[in-house]
Amino acid sequence: MAKKKICIIGGGISGTSLGYNLSLYDDADVTLYEKDRIGGGTTSKSAGTVCLFDDSLDNRYFDVRLYGFETYLKMEKEKPGSAGFDQTGTLVCATSEKEVLRIKAGIALAKSAGYTGEYITDKARIREILPMLDTEPILGAGYTKDDGYFDGTMISNNFAGKMQANGGKIISGVKVTKVTVEDGQATGIETSDGKSESYDVVIDCTGPWSRFTGELVGLDVPIWHTKAEAFFIAPPEKMDFVFPILKYPAFYALRAGENVFICKSHLSMDLDNPEHAGQWNPDHLPERGGTDDYFIEFLYEQMEKDVPGLVDGGLSSSWLSYRAETRDFLPIIGDTPVKNYLLATGYGGNGIIEAPAVSRDLAKYIMRGESTLLLEEWAFPRLWKK
Incomplete structure (x- = not known):
């Protein structure tokens, strides 16, 4: 069976959780690029609060909050201290x-x-x-x-280790310098070490860097x-x-x-x-x-x-x-005007809360074409109309 080649840009909480969820699919060939270190950048400065009923996320998304919280509790149960x-x-x-x-x-x-x-x-x-x-x-x-708070860097490294155990690849200390686009669709990347690679899908998980990463494909990311x-x-x-x-x-x-x-x-x-x-x-x-x-x-x-x-x-x-941040303080997840160039960004202060549920749903969409209500509500088109 031919595997789908997937490139993730960014090794924070967004990229590593998505990489892990994609690595659960036998027909996914996942490579994550991080220009510095896993769980560094703004993830390392996250307060890491995952509270059961604060105002950080509307109650209508309680299932998102709960899934994130219980994902990290499971990490802690598997290996005490691994999620901080x-x-x-x-x-x-x-x-x-x-x-x-x-x-x-x-x-x-x-x-x-x-x-x-x-x-x-x-x-x-x-x-x-x-x-x-x-x-x-x-x-x-x-x-x-x-409830309480967790350590975003430890969680990111935990996800990264699980991803690698499932056959995923992580390339750190290397920056993606170009995303190749042909006939309106992303086809691969070039990196700071002079290498190029073809991919079926490229996902931007760079958070505050997404405005700059988006420019590589001529996309104005509205954050x-x-x-x-x-x-x-x-x-x-x-x-x-x-x-x-x-x-x-x-x-x-x-x-x-x-x-x-x-x-x-x-x-x-x-x-x-x-x-x-x-x-x-x-x-x-x-x-x-x-x-x-x-x-x-x-x-x-x-x-x-x-x-x-x-x-x-x-x-x-x-x-x-x-x-x-986006104008409605909700992330941008999924397809963009550039085919096969997807976003998982704009989490604002909620990355550690939202990333597990988003990554679960986005991985299923990438690998099986199945969308969810969450992906539809947090999709890019809502921002094109504003």
Whole structure:
């Protein structure tokens, strides 16, 4: 049986999860190209939160959230520590009646899947979970002890290893410099080491680099870069409790060793505000620092109002990353105007949540031509019309 030759560009969470899912098909010949290292780039700067009922993804996509969460739990079960799971639980604060309804619906979905969840209005009980929180401004909070955050780099390498075990190939330290296009369809690639190879399908999984990768086939990929600016706060007092992932509509926080990681949420970013979004080159991201005063000032204002126990903490360190966002904050998956050149990009702050379910469905589409409702809703045409 002739195998379908498939090229994946990008070795982050998107590319490796897709590579693994494709490698499950006996008639797939999969090669993944990563210009640096597997799980590096913006994946390595992901907070890795996979929460059961926060606001990062609409409740109508709960099955996507659940599939990602349980995929990583399975990794942990197979090999403890392999997904970097830290089961801290999540506390989601409601500041409006609309958020109360969304949180309660999410709790019901989590409980129907066999996980714990409760909506708490007792302010003393909320402070027991997170003592440094000011409960006065909130209406209540949803809480589960079952979820937490994972390590995107470890997960990517785990997927990569599984892909290789199934016969897939990974070529790292080599950049794809050209995608050959003949009669409107992608037919292969050329790389920085002077080699060329023919492929039946080429998939761009480069995230924030997709605008540049798309130019190789003359495609204007409609994503923006939003600034994921993370700050590590050294709290004024020792945290002798389990610090849950704390979720507000405008920011989120989680424990990072002895510090607290805090970042502005991606759904609160304004794509028309040049302080929030633009077209930047991810290759120029510094390893550390590079952050803007605007964001730390904004976050300290939020902490002063909502988490006063952190306000007197000092800034330990910071880093800047970019999220690849579309106008509707949902990814672009599947076919493009260039035949056999597909996208799996634009995950924004949700790559670690969405990649497993998307990769499962996209692999089936590539290998068997079977689409799903998820692929149809997150397809490129919705953006052509806007």
